[in-house]
Amino acid sequence: MSNQISLAEIIEEVHQLPCSHPASVNIDVAQYYYCIAKMLRPLLVVEIGCFIGFSTLHFAKALQELSFGRIISIDAFDHKVDTGRGMQNRQDVAEYYRKKAGLEDILTYIKGYSTVVYPEIKNQIKNKIDLLYIDGDHSVNGVFGDFNTYYNDVRVGGYVIIHDIYPEMCGVRGPRVLIDHLKAYRTVPNDIELIEMPTRDGFGIAVLHKKSDKNLNILLPEASRMKRIKNKLLGKMPFFPAKIRQRAKVALQLTVIDGDTESPVSGAKVICRQRYNETRTSNEKGLVVIENYLPNRYLFDISSEGYVPQSDVVIDISADKLLHQVTIALKKHCC
Ligand SMILES: C[S@@+](CC[C@H](N)C(=O)[O-])C[C@H]1O[C@@H](n2cnc3c(N)ncnc32)[C@H](O)[C@@H]1O
The missing domain is CATH 2.60.40.1120 (Carboxypeptidase-like, regulatory domain)
Known part of the structure; x- marks a missing residue:
């Protein structure tokens, strides 16, 4: 055990890989994930979008220290990345570090598109997710799809973290549209408590707390609303000025x-x-x-x-x- 490399050392190794950032969250955010998992003491974490597993290893570190809980992490794993040892398949990289850290019992990687692989893992996660992390396809369709597919399996009292919520900074708008939509239809605060937090890179995260057992299926905004949202994000239509300024x-x-x-x-x-x-x-x-x-x-x-x-x-x-x-x-x- 003593000569076994620690998870903290492995995390540092992944942190130093040429491909790691900004595709992986920055270290402050990853450490926040470690802390939140340590505090929430989840039995099941589901992650959508692990890339090479940097955020994943932080959730895993919390669970390893707690000695309970497991993670199911889903990624399309469809491109190669530069590891400094040449271009490698993303899943191979993620699996390499999973094994190196001895996380086989805690962590399972699932290859595939998140909404497509759902039936494959449904029985393992049904109503059991304590912490859901959404950081996969950041398009409006992608984020709404992930939310609708997995949210209803988060247990009441469980949490959802959504990454990349400030489009002005991160350049993607799906998470923002979803959050604004949840607020506009009073899902927040009626069924979900939500807090937005800035991050070092400015991309921001939202932490959602599931308060009711109401099943949700959030429909994509209709075309006219979508247009208004797009204009708002492009800064063309300054309605809700205070809200906009908060994010501007x-x-x-x-x-x-x-x-x-x-x-x-x-x-x-x-x-x-x-x-x-x-x-x-x-x-x-x-x-x-x-x-x-x-x-x-x-x-x-x-x-x-x-x-x-x-x-x-x-x-x-x-x-x-x-x-x-x-x-x-x-x-x-x-x-
Ligand atoms: C920003 S990266 C995730 C970074 C990771 N959470 C971290 O901080 O280390 C987004 C990942 O989502 C994956 N992805 C995009 N669309 C997806 C989908 N529909 N299903 C599963 N994975 C997807 C991509 O392959 C990519 O690896």
Whole structure:
């Protein structure tokens, strides 16, 4: 046992594969999956869309530590990927790490299209899913199909996680359309509690809690509604403005000036810690423009040669306006 490679080491190995990201969720999200599985203590996790199994291994780590529960993970496995050892079949990669981690008893991979393979696994999952993870076909048809096929097998009190809910960031719109649809028809909050969460890459996840045993079959939006949804997503029709703004790209225009003369300070470094120390430099007008921020309170460190640095400057990039303009005045070092 002692010389056996740990699951944490295997996860790190998968994390480092050239093909891993961004096709796999980023590490923060994967670790959240580990935590949520550890807390929910599921007996059955069903995952739709595992790619090479990065998210899967995080669910598996929780179950391995809990010493109970199993995962059924479905993927079309239809393309080869670059593993750094040449192009390999995705399923072979996923299976390789499953075996290497000794997860044969916990984890089963199913090859095929999620809605097509359902009859194959139906008896194993019927009304038994404690945690359903949807990260497969992100088209509107694909997400509605997955939800309708698997949701009714989630037990009451169980959870569903949906990845890629912010189309402006991730470029796919199925999950967003589904969530808006559930809200528009009051399925949320009547039958499902739902919380949306931003992620490091901006793609976002939704966590759904099943509250009622009502069977759901969510019909695709009719053509006219679909058109309105599409326009809304394209930003052409600003109805529900507050909601849109919450998800819209917001911009921060930060101007750094000299506290005495009020003249612009160029070359100032603006570092944002929540964006993993992303560093921007002010231009000749003292200006730094940062876009794509999800609304949040952000912490900045601002410094420039000859000036006293300002640390821990909190700027609230709220959802109520799309452009935030902030001026930071730096004081000169006295001698
Ligand atoms: C974004 S990747 C999943 C990433 C994975 N959850 C992770 O974080 O490591 C999406 C996966 O869904 C699979 N997929 C797409 N459509 C599918 C379908 N209809 N049925 C099953 N798998 C599908 C693709 O093959 C791909 O591997």
